[in-house]
Amino acid sequence: MWTFFHKLASPPHFYRLAAILIPWLAIPGLLLIAYGTYNGLFVAPEDYQQGDAFRIIYVHVPTAYLSMMAYMFMAVGGGIGLIWRMKLAHAVGAAVAPLGAAFTFLALLTGSIWGRPMWGTWWEWGDPRLTSQLILLFLYFGYMALRSAIDDTAKADKASAVLALVGVVNVVIVHYSVEWWSSLHQGQTLLKKGGPAMDPAMLYPLLAMILGFTLLFGALLARRVRTEVLFRERRSRWVRELVLAPIGGR
Amino acid sequence: MTAKLSAKGLTLIRGERCLFEDLEFALSPGELLLLEGGNGSGKTSLLRAIGGLLSPESGEVLWNGVPVQQQRQEFRGALVWLAHKTGLKGDLTLLENLNFETSLRPQADVDTVSVYERLGISRLKSLPLRSLSAGQQRRVALARLLLADVPLWMMDEPFTNLDRDGRKLVMELTAEHLENGGLCVMAAHQDVDIAAPVKRIVLQ
Amino acid sequence: MISDKPSQPGIFRGLYATTRRDLLLAWKRPGDILNPLFFFAMVCTLFPLAVGPSPEQLIFFGPGVLWVAALLATLLSLNTLFLSDHEDGSLEQLLLSAQPLPVLALGKTLAHWLISGLPLVIISPLLAMTYHLSATVVEVLMLTLFLGTICLSLLGSIGAALTVGLHRGTALLSLLILPLAMPVLLLGANTVSLAADNDPYATGIWALGAYAVAALSLAPYATAAALRISNE
Numbered sequence: 271m272w273t274f275f276h277k278l279a280s281p282p283h284f285y286r287l288a289a290i291l292i293p294w295l296a297i298p299g300l301l302l303i304a305y306g307t308y309n310g311l312f313v314a315p316e317d318y319q320q321g322d323a324f325r326i327i328y329v330h331v332p333t334a335y336l337s338m339m340a341y342m343f344m345a346v347g348g349g350i351g352l353i354w355r356m357k358l359a360h361a362v363g364a365a366v367a368p369l370g371a372a373f374t375f376l377a378l379l380t381g382s383i384w385g386r387p388m389w390g391t392w393w394e395w396g397d398p399r400l401t402s403q404l405i406l407l408f409l410y411f412g413y414m415a416l417r418s419a420i421d422d423t424a425k426a427d428k429a430s431a432v433l434a435l436v437g438v439v440n441v442v443i444v445h446y447s448v449e450w451w452s453s454l455h456q457g458q459t460l461l462k463k464g465g466p467a468m469d470p471a472m473l474y475p476l477l478a479m480i481l482g483f484t485l486l487f488g489a490l491l492a493r494r495v496r497t498e499v500l501f502r503e504r505r506s507r508w509v510r511e512l513v514l515a516p517i518g519g520r
Numbered sequence: 521m522t523a524k525l526s527a528k529g530l531t532l533i534r535g536e537r538c539l540f541e542d543l544e545f546a547l548s549p550g551e552l553l554l555l556e557g558g559n560g561s562g563k564t565s566l567l568r569a570i571g572g573l574l575s576p577e578s579g580e581v582l583w584n585g586v587p588v589q590q591q592r593q594e595f596r597g598a599l600v601w602l603a604h605k606t607g608l609k610g611d612l613t614l615l616e617n618l619n620f621e622t623s624l625r626p627q628a629d630v631d632t633v634s635v636y637e638r639l640g641i642s643r644l645k646s647l648p649l650r651s652l653s654a655g656q657q658r659r660v661a662l663a664r665l666l667l668a669d670v671p672l673w674m675m676d677e678p679f680t681n682l683d684r685d686g687r688k689l690v691m692e693l694t695a696e697h698l699e700n701g702g703l704c705v706m707a708a709h710q711d712v713d714i715a716a717p718v719k720r721i722v723l724q
Numbered sequence: 725m726i727s728d729k730p731s732q733p734g735i736f737r738g739l740y741a742t743t744r745r746d747l748l749l750a751w752k753r754p755g756d757i758l759n760p761l762f763f764f765a766m767v768c769t770l771f772p773l774a775v776g777p778s779p780e781q782l783i784f785f786g787p788g789v790l791w792v793a794a795l796l797a798t799l800l801s802l803n804t805l806f807l808s809d810h811e812d813g814s815l816e817q818l819l820l821s822a823q824p825l826p827v828l829a830l831g832k833t834l835a836h837w838l839i840s841g842l843p844l845v846i847i848s849p850l851l852a853m854t855y856h857l858s859a860t861v862v863e864v865l866m867l868t869l870f871l872g873t874i875c876l877s878l879l880g881s882i883g884a885a886l887t888v889g890l891h892r893g894t895a896l897l898s899l900l901i902l903p904l905a906m907p908v909l910l911l912g913a914n915t916v917s918l919a920a921d922n923d924p925y926a927t928g929i930w931a932l933g934a935y936a937v938a939a940l941s942l943a944p945y946a947t948a949a950a951l952r953i954s955n956e
Contacts, residue, residue, distance in 0.1 A: 352949075408903035415899050419890050422535060428953040429886050433900060436882055436946050440904050447907040447931070451914055505536065571820055574956050597732050597822030605813025611752045612745070623733050623741035624821035648752075 279358045281499045282508040288492040296489035302482030310475035317472075323387040326380050328476060332483035334377035334399070337406060338441070339487070340370025344413065345438035348431025358495075360427035361502060363434060364417065365494035369487070371410035378403050398445075398452040405444050409437045423502065522585070524549055525570075525672060525703055529579035532562070532569055539565050540723060543579070547705070549671070550698050552716050555707040557723035563707035564604070564676055566723065570705060571601060571674050597625060599672040604680065606661040610650030614641060614660050617649060621664055628669035635666045639689070654681040665693065673697060673704040738823035742831030743838070749808075750839045760801040760840050761847060767793035768851045779856045786855030787865065787916035794844050794869055795876065795909050801840040802880040803897050805832065806888040806951065815888070819955055825948035833881040833947070841873030857920065864919035864929075871932040872912040878936075878943035879904050885950035908935065 310328035317324035343366045351359035381400045382392050395401060413430055420426035468476075503509045523546035530543040539562035547553050555563045568574040570581055572588055572595065581588045583595045601607075608617045618632075636642035639659045649657055658681045665673055673694065679687045691714050694704050698716040706712065750756050771789045775781060809815040809832075818828045848869050852862045883901040887893040915928025 405903050405906050408899075408906075412900040412903055415896055416886060419887075419892065419896050422956075425953060425956050428956075429950065432882070432946055432950050432953065433886060436904065439942075440907065443907045443935070447910050450927070450931075451910050454914060454918070573816065573819060573952075593822070593824060596820050599820065601816060601820040603813050603816055605811075605816070607813035607817040609745070609749060609808075609812065609814060611749055616745075616748065620741050620745045621817070623737045624817065624823055626732055626822065 279356050281358060281503050284358055285496055285499055288496045292489050292492050295485045295492065299482045299485030299489060302478045303486065306475040306479035306482055310479065314472045314475055315469060320388065323384065326384045328479045330377060330380040330384060331476060332480045333373045333380060334403065335480065336483055336487050337370055337374035337377050337403065340366050340373060341406065341438060341441060344370065345434040348434040351427060352431050358499070360431065361498045362495055363427070363431060365498045366491055367410060367414050367417070369490060369494060371407060371414065374403055374407045374410060378407065396452055398448045402444050402448045406441065409441070413437065523547060525583055527570065527579065527581045530569065530581070531577045531579055532565055532574065533577045534565060543721065545719060545721060547703055547719065549701040549703055550717060551703060552694065552698055552714055552718045553705045554712060554718055554720045555705065555723065556709070556720055558709065561723040563723055567674060567676055567705060567707045571599065572596070598670050599674055600625060600665055600668040600670050602661055602665060602675045602678055604676050606657050608649050608657060608661060611648055613648055614645050617660065618663055618667065621667065626669040627667055630666065632667065635663055639663055655683060655686060658682055659686060662690065662693065671702050673702060675704065675706045677708060678706065679708065679710055732822050735824060735827045738827050739831045742828050743835045746832055746835030747838060756804065757839050757843060760797040761843050763800055764793050764797040764844055765847070765851060767796060782855045783857060783920060786852065786857050787920060788913045790848060790851060790855070790865060791909055791913035791916065794873065795905060797844060798840060798873060798876045798880060799898055799901060801836070802884050802901070803894045805836050805881060805884040810888045815951070815955060819952060825951065826944035829881060829947040829951065830944040833877050833944070836881065837874055837877040841877050844873055845869045861916060861920045864925060865916045867929060868912040868915050868932055871936045872908050874936045875908045875932070875939050876905055878939040881947045882943055882950055885947045885954060888951070888954045911935070
């Protein structure tokens with residue numbers, strides 16, 4: 271177990287492993303997304319209240335969930351990097367932040383588009399989820415700004431790891447405080463907890479989309495970490511050998 | 521005598537540059553470790569790495585034979601640090617500054633008046649430090665060494681801004697400290713003439 | 725002269741000495757205390773000028789405006805928290821002292837709160853009066869600001885420690901701290917609004933209190949870690 275862990279942590283090994291892993295994540299991911307898109311848009315029945323407008327959940331829910339997942343990756347990566355001084359974990363943090371920000375932005379965008387027919391406005395402060403997502407986006411911006419403000423990579427890694435750990439505690443507080451706040455103002459929420467059970471024809475495409483987006487996220491992340499590792503190790507022997515090796519050699 | 525302060529396999533990379541690799545030393549009580557080298561050779565970085573301000577790429581520093589990482593607080597309590605910047609507040613007087621320092625580390629049972637006398641700063645006690653010259657401020661910073669009851673002195677370019685008497689004084693004080701069984705790590709680009717066993721690390 | 729077992733100064737001594745030194749420094753430069761206060765007062769003046777003097781509107785917006793102004797004023801005073809220590813080398817002395825760094829960081833944060841947070845709490849009733857807030861609401865405002873500024877000072881100390889020694893630190897500090905501070909603002913301002921509407925507001929006070937206690941016990945460690953990283 272530990273040897274596996276250490277092997278995984280070694281940059282050249284991860285670099286090779288990720289190359290093998292990416293198609294195994296990306297292809298099933300894309301297939302699931304294709305299945306989910308078709309079934310979600312054409313097969314699933316209309317929602318009895320929201321009509322066709324509800325169909326945006328097939329993008330909104332996966333992106334919203336992954337935006338939080340990415341923050342978790344950032345914080346856990348930062349924690350591992352700080353405690354066990356594992357460089358790969360810091361590289362994951364650096365790679366996942368823009369990805370997480372992009373997913374957060376997509377979640378906000380789809381939420382806003384969804385809100386248009388539901389509320390009649392593009393933005394509704396009363397929705398706790400959208401508001402927490404907006405704060406999450408700002409947290410990502412802060413993280414990326416701190417990273418880019420520090421020239422020394424090792425220092426940037428550690429400083430941003432501390433910020434991500436402080437932020438992850440805060441994400442929980444943001445969630446509950448925003449929920450409390452919107453309950454004061456009779457907030458309207460798009461997704462109600464404990465509503466009537468979903469029709470399987472609606473539910474299965476959603477599950478497929480969530481899984482598909484997760485796999486795609488994994489593939490994108492692996493690709494980004496690979497690039498990040500390559501850049502960070504640009505002075506090392508294995509990268510030089512890799513670059514100088516004849517074309518086609520991995 | 522066993523080594524009180526030692527290091528093994530110390531490697532430090534700053535940015536793209538490897539400052540030193542696989543560096544080793546062992547220092548016993550009464551010995552001076554002199555870090556030499558030109559500007560930008562990494563003297564200060566090495567000193568900071570020994571003191572624990574910088575974490576080295578690999579290797580470790582040992583205090584009493586135990587890695588410093590396992591006893592950070594004890595190690596910090598055993599050293600006094602005199603850096604390039606004096607670490608004193610310009611708005612506060614000498615006494616206010618040094619009073620604050622007493623809460624930071626164990627204090628020696630010495631007569632403060634004689635310490636001020638010796639450093640030639642007794643007349644300056646109630647002036648805010650910003651009204652003193654750079655050399656006088658440096659002398660005030662030296663008081664930190666004499667008032668502390670710690671074995672390890674760590675000094676970065678202690679002769680900066682000091683006149684000839686001041687430089688002689690630093691060497692005398694260091695020699696006395698070493699004679700009493702203390703240790704000293706000093707980064708200096710000038711010649712140092714201290715009557716004590718000296719070990720040297722020359723950085724390129 | 726070198727004893728085998730030197731007596732280490734206690735941590736309360738370290739806490740007290742750091743706080744005392746920073747208060748002394750502030751006393752010698754009163755601008756550091758007064759500038760954020762003036763800023764607070766001025767932001768609170770801007771608002772009625774912008775939206776008009778109607779008392780109903782001012783009562784409605786007052787709690788939020790006072791809270792946002794307090795948040796910004798605290799933020800303004802934060803970037804100096806570790807800056808001068810970094811510049812004159814005394815931060816290195818703190819990092820290499822026998823005292824645990826979280827204790828010293830807490831001491832400095834405590835001093836920061838006494839210098840910038842507490843005065844805001846004290847002058848807030850004056851400004852609240854100009855917004856026609858009633859006596860009970862002012863009490864709640866003071867209580868939430870009291871707890872809230874503690875939270876903000878502690879959170880801010882983490883940000884200040886992360887950005888110390890960086891260029892363009894002030895803008896970056898705001899970017900880091902504002903999203904972290906949003907729950908505090910949200911809890912504080914809405915609690916006061918609830919009190920203004922004669923609704924039960926205890927939940928907000930308890931939540932702010934819990935936040936303050938959690939921040940008090942966790943933030944000094946994060947600040948200490950950040951200070952060590954920033955000084956590498």
